[in-house]
Amino acid sequence: MRKIAAHYIFPITSEPIKNGILTLDDDGTVLDLSQSNENLTEAASVEFYNGILVPGFVNAHCHLELSHMQGVISQGSGMGNFCKAIIAKRNFITLDEQQRKAFAVDKQMFAEGIVAVGDISNGTSSFNVKRQSPLYYHTFVEYLGFDDSKADKIIQQALTVQNEAEQALLAATITPHAPYSMSEKLFAESVALAKSAGILSIHNQESADEMELFASDSGGLRGAFKKQAGFSSRLFADYSNPIDRILKYIDPDTGLLLIHNVYTTNGDIERTQAVNSNATWVLCPNSNLYIENTLPDVMLFYRRGVNIAVGTDSFSSNTSISVLDELKTLNLRFPQIPLHTLLLWATLGGAKALKKDSVFGSFDIGKQPGVTLIEGVDFDNMRLILSSKSTRLLH
Numbered sequence: 001m002r003k004i005a006a007h008y009i010f011p012i013t014s015e016p017i018k019n020g021i022l023t024l025d026d027d028g029t030v031l032d033l034s035q036s037n038e039n040l041t042e043a044a045s046v047e048f049y050n051g052i053l054v055p056g057f058v059n060a061h062c063h064l065e066l067s068h069m070q071g072v073i074s075q076g077s078g079m080g081n082f083c084k085a086i087i088a089k090r091n092f093i094t095l096d097e098q099q100r101k102a103f104a105v106d107k108q109m110f111a112e113g114i115v116a117v118g119d120i121s122n123g124t125s126s127f128n129v130k131r132q133s134p135l136y137y138h139t140f141v142e143y144l145g146f147d148d149s150k151a152d153k154i155i156q157q158a159l160t161v162q163n164e165a166e167q168a169l170l171a172a173t174i175t176p177h178a179p180y181s182m183s184e185k186l187f188a189e190s191v192a193l194a195k196s197a198g199i200l201s202i203h204n205q206e207s208a209d210e211m212e213l214f215a216s217d218s219g220g221l222r223g224a225f226k227k228q229a230g231f232s233s234r235l236f237a238d239y240s241n242p243i244d245r246i247l248k249y250i251d252p253d254t255g256l257l258l259i260h261n262v263y264t265t266n267g268d269i270e271r272t273q274a275v276n277s278n279a280t281w282v283l284c285p286n287s288n289l290y291i292e293n294t295l296p297d298v299m300l301f302y303r304r305g306v307n308i309a310v311g312t313d314s315f316s317s318n319t320s321i322s323v324l325d326e327l328k329t330l331n332l333r334f335p336q337i338p339l340h341t342l343l344l345w346a347t348l349g350g351a352k353a354l355k356k357d358s359v360f361g362s363f364d365i366g367k368q369p370g371v372t373l374i375e376g377v378d379f380d381n382m383r384l385i386l387s388s389k390s391t392r393l394l395h
Contacts, residue, residue: 001023001024001025001026001031002023002024002026002047003021003022003023003024003045003046003047004021004022004024004046004047004049004053004371004393005019005020005021005022005036005046005047005048005049005053006020006048006049006050006051006052006053006373007019007050007051007052007377007379008020008052008053008377008379009021009022009033009052009053009054009363010052010053010054010055010340010343010363011033011362011363011364012054012055012340012343012344012347012348012361012362012363013348013362013363013364015340016052016340017033017034017035018035019035019036020033020034020035020036020053021033021034021035021036021046022053022363022371024371024394027368028368028370028371028394029366029367029368030363030364030365030366030367030368030369031365032365033363033365049373049375049393050375051373051374051375051376051377052373052374052377053371053372053373053374053393054113054343054346054347054371054372054374055115055347055348055360055361055362055363055367055369055370055371055372056113056114056115056116056347056360056369056370056371056372056392057112057113057114057115057310057323057324057346057347057350057372057390058114058115058116058117058118058309058310058323058346058347058349058350058351058353058354058356058360058361059109059114059116059117059118059310059311059312059321059323059350060117060118060257060280060282060309060310060311060349060350060353060354061118061120061201061257061259061282061284061309061311061312061313062117062118062119062120062311062312062313062314062321063119063120063313063314063316064102064105064106064117064119064121064126064129064130064137064314065098065102065120065121065122065123065125065126066086066090066314066315066316067098067101067102067104067105067314067315067321068093068097068098068101068102068315069086069089069090069314069315069316070101070315070316070319071315072085072089072092072316073085073086073089073316073317075290075291075293076290076291076292076293077291078207078208078209078220078291078292079206079207079208079209079210079220079221079291079292080209080219080220080221080222080223080224081220081224082291082316082317083221083224083225084224085316086316090316095125098125099125099126099128099129101315102125102126102129103129105315105321106129106130106133106135108321108322109135109321110133110134110135110392111391111392112322112323112324112372112389112390112391112392113323113324113370113371113372113373113390113391113392113393114135114323115135115136115360115369115370116135116136116137116138116350116351116354116356116360117135117136117137117138118138118140118201118257118282118311118350118353118354119137119138119139119140120139120140120142120175120201121139121140121141121142121161121165121172122141122142122143123161124161124164124165126139127139127164127165127168127170128168130168130170131168131169131170136171136354136356136359136360137170137171138171138172138173138199138354138356139165139170139171139172139173140172140173140174140175140200140201141158141161141162141165141172141173141174141175142175142176142177142201143155143157143158143174143176143177143186143190144176144177144178144181144182144186145181145182145183145186145230146181146182146183146225146228146229146230146231146232146235147183147229147230148183148184148185148186148230149230150229150230151183151185151186151189154186155174155186155189155190155193158174158190159174162174173193173194173197173199173200173201174190174193174194174197175190175194175200175201175202176190176191176194176200176202177202177203178202178203178204178206178210178242179202179204179210179214179239179242179243179245179246180210180213180214180221180225180236180242181225182235183230183235184235187245187249188249191249191250191251191254192249194254195251195253195254198253198254198255198355199254199255199256199257199354199355200250200254200255200256200257201257201259201282202246202256202257202258202259203259203260204242204243204246204258204259204260204261204264205241205242205243205260205261205262205263205264205268206259206260206261206262206263206288206291207220207221207262207263207291207292207294208263208292208294209221209222209224210242210263211241211242211263213236214236214239214240214241214242214244214245215240215241217236241268243264243268243271243272246258246272247271247272247275247276250275250276251276252275252276252277252278253278254276254278255278255280255353255355256272256276256278256279256280257279257280257282257309257353258272258279258280258281258282259282259284259311260282260283260284260287260288260296261281261282261283261296261301262288262292262294262295262296263296264281264296264297264300264301265297265300266300266304269281269300269301269304269306273306278307279306279307280306280307280308280309280349280350280352280353281301281306281307281308281309282308282309282310282311282350282353283296283298283301283308283309283310283311283326283330283345284310284311284312284313284318284326285298285326285329285330285333286312286313286318286319286320286325286326286329287311287312287313287314287317287318289329290317290318290319291317295333298330298333298334298337299334299336299337302334302336302337302341307349307352307353308345308349309345309346309349309350309352309353310323310326310327310330310345310346310349310350311326311350312325312326322390323346323390324374324384324388324389324390326346327342327343327346327384328384328385328386328388330342331383331384335383338382339382339383339384342384347360347361347362347369348360348361348362349361351369370392370394371392371393371394372390372391372392372393373390373391373392373393374388374389374390375388375389375390375391376388376389
């Protein structure tokens with residue numbers, strides 16, 4: 001048994017506790033959470049930490065297999081150029097070197113207090129890392145393609161990757177890449193496959209290029225994909241907005257993770273929630289700043305009270321794979337949002353999205369959520385600062 005205390009404990013499902021004590025079983029199960037009247041720095045058998053304790057973070061959107069691409073793509077290049085660079089450069093080093101980088105990123109996420117990851121995989125290169133990792137991974141087997149004549153082959157390839165994930169004892173779901181990168185047949189069938197699994201992750205309204213493609217058949221994405229087999233403006237003729245294509249096919253009972261949402265409006269949120277009340281809006285602010293120096297209307301999502309989670313994306317579009325760094329950006333850009341709310345998004349919001357909130361996300365008795373220490377907090381204003389850092393306390 002272990003007793004851990006700090007200046008504040010954020011249970012997430014209840015208000016923060018000042019000078020609280022968290023009692024855990026040897027396997028990390030929460031046994032008790034209480035407030036102490038003692039001098040915690042002197043209390044016998046209690047470990048006291050200077051900072052706040054929160055459940056382990058959930059990184060709801062990551063691309064572990066792109067861990068080797070740190071600094072490869074220039075910042076501010078725009079989505080069209082970014083997609084071109086991913087296609088051209090993602091395999092510029094050997095598979096062994098890619099896996100070494102992925103192992104390092106996995107280790108970093110563990111050390112900084114992440115306990116669960118929603119991870120995108122286009123192939124199997126990251127599976128050996130995930131199989132050996134202490135983190136929980138839900139692998140979204142992602143695919144794309146414009147040519148309906150190749151749809152059956154692409155789907156079979158995705159099913160093969162999913163099967164290899166499951167053989168490695170990894171939770172895995174087939175999922176579409178984005179509304180702008182799929183033929184109609186591929187899009188419809190990927191959503192149908194996700195329905196049987198109960199969970200789907202899809203990039204949504206991430207860039208101005210994406211919005212221009214649907215609105216006027218123009219922009220950087222059209223330039224990036226115009227030479228791809230099967231690409232045609234007819235794919236988007238029936239939709240004026242990427243979210244329209246998602247809502248045409250999505251099942252109301254499917255756990256839907258919508259990723260990025262930079263250009264999402266209040267009307268988009270209303271229509272989506274009316275169709276699928278299980279939707280989670282995943283924010284990856286540092287990635288959005290890296291690619292286009294633009295952020296979603298985060299205050300809109302906050303005021304609507306929808307389920308929100310936080311992701312880091314990959315080193316191809318970020319300078320770190322740290323959930324805390326994402327929270328720092330949100331804290332700096334949107335100071336009206338309370339720290340408790342930001343921490344909820346980074347813990348229980350992601351756990352709900354991955355359907356693992358019975359284990360992760362809060363310090364409710366009986367859960368095994370992990371314990372993360374955040375040091376360097378402005379207690380007077382209850383805010384993060386640039387030097388705040390996070391550390392895992394349970395190993």
